[in-house]
Amino acid sequence: MTRKQKTIDPRAHSRLVTDGVAQTPARAMLRAVGYVDADFAKPSVGIASTWSNITPCNVHLDGLASAAAAAVDAAGGKSRTFNTITVSDGISMGSPGMRYSLVSREVIADSIETVVGAQGFDGVVAIGGCDKNMPGCLMALARLNRPAVFVYGGTIRPGAHRRDIVSVFEAIGGHANGTVSNAQLREVEATAIPGAGSCGGMYTANTMASAIEALGISLPNSSAQEATSANKLEDCKRAGAAVVRLVKAGIKPADILTRKAFENAITTTIALGGSTNAVLHLLAIAQAADVKLTLDDFTRIGKRVPVLADVKPSGKYLMSELIAIGGIQPLMKRLLKQGLLHGDCLTVTGKTLAQNLKNVKDYPQGQTIIRDFANPIKKDSHLVILYGNLAAEGAVAKITGKEGLRFEGTARCFNSEEQCLQAILDGTVRAGDVLVIRYEGPKGGPGMREMLSPTGAIMGKGLGDQVALITDGRFSGGSHGFVVGHVSPEAALGGPLALVRDGDPITIDAKKRTLNLGVSAAELTRRRAKWRAPVSFATKGVLAKYAREVSSASLGAVTDCAPEATKRAVKSRR
Secondary structure, X not given: OOOOOOOOOXXXXXXXXXXXXXXXXXXXXXXXXXXXXXXXXXXXEEEEEXXXXXXXXXXXXXXXXXXXXXXXXXXXXXXEEEEOOOOOHHHHOOOHHHHHHHHHHHHHXXXXXXXXXXXOOOEEEEEEOOOOHHHHHHHHHHHHOOOEEEEEOOEOOOOHHHOOHHHHHHHHHHHHHOOOOHHHHHHHHHHOOOOOOEOOOOOHHHHHHHHHHHHOOOOOOOOOOEOOOHHHHHHHXXXXXXXXXHHHHOOOHHHHOOHHHHHHHHHHHHHOOOOOXXXXXXXXXXHHOOOOOOHHHHHHHHOOOOEOEOEOOOOOEOHHHHHHOOOOHHHHHHHHHOOOOOOOOEOOOOOEHHHHHOOOOOOOOOOOOEOOOOOOOEOOOXXXXXXXXXXXXXEEEEOOOOOOOEEEEEEEEEOOHHHHHHHHHOOOOOOOEEEEEOOOOOOOOOOOOEOHHHHHHHHHOOOOOOOEEEEOOEOOOOOOXXXXXXXXXXXXXXXHHHHOOXXXXXXXXXXXXXXXXXXXXXXXXXXHHHOOOOOOOOOOHHHHHXXXXXXXXXXXXXXXXXXXXXXXXXXXXX
């Protein structure tokens, strides 16, 4: 590793816990969990695992954590493994339990920071396999700023007939529409999820894994391996060895998570047609890393970066099929050659991004998953940041162009996801409707639930190009159609979304990047005078605590800074 000459103490943190007479009790405790004399002279590395058998995304991570730990020990470190929580979006989707999903990102970040800080680890390997534990891990690594590597748990293999979890949600809409029988729905349920791994399209998990690899904080190809493959096991072994090298070289997340690195992550996310959740999570990770990043950066970068990957949910292919032709490394090399990536960014290999990509082979001829720059899916970003009288602080749309670039319709308002879903399934929703789901924002939900159940039902009912949906909540990476989320300020704070009434005209324009309500300012003032905030869903516990602390979605919906801190500019690390 090329590094300026400086004194590196590979035990800068662990020696404070274990060295000297005063720390004799600590050493006694550690002997009880397997330490011998020689171990006290080694760098201490925490293996942060998000294992549980709650969800297929994480059910295999205990084995991956063991492999990473063994590799740390073999490389001259001393590993200790600990767990943190995870929740399953796919299981809780459409239920009150989904309110805890985004909240879990904060809990995970806090818990990893807590354990690493308390135990004096000199380095960290964090292993995540589901939507919120991945950015949660990165937020913790950024805050701690100790040598670290992130390992993605890997994608699931396709189910029967190339099905995945979104196939199940869309089958519910087909069932309501009479095109899917009871027997067919049962067959989809039984065959769509064949085993361990994260949801199989370019949904939030695979999007974030790709973005994290582009950030340089995971090893090359970590994002593009099946969960149960030999390659994924080898990835964990390489990560264990890599973190020990980083500790000895003194390379920390702050050296890697620069503004340029975040621009690389945004560029890669756009080229892959990734999830809207990447906007929320990259803002949150950047905040933790003290890097200035805003919604407008997504617009600036999106004007010059095309969508090139024909992947689900709006496209044809699954992550496993992208893996089979080489994963995202050849795509990143193409982006680098086009001048769309910063090749000088440092990565956890100790090399720059350009150096990592130097010997990467291009995709095989004849493949149709990744388009050429001359023939993109969309010439600019599908992640469209909208502003207007409905979204003064911004909103995030996912518009590939297949749905059209403009939608004009009349509002049909719902004060919860459940109300909207029922109206879709019972036929109340009609072509031309702009569905408004409000009071689902970070504070209002609380927890900013994902709207996969309504969007899946819309597609299953055959209304994907005939209705739009806007919300102060957010969308699963599996959602597609004319959808706009993260509307800020949110309805629970008296944002304009709270003032919309059935029948009001709404225009969504992806070209002009606007989201507007066709109601006069005077009328909105009259409505505001009569508006009263609804009673919160949560009055105590973690949801209530989250609602008190969380920032706007336009700032990443973070809880680790005082309200006034969200208003100040954060010094950018370049």
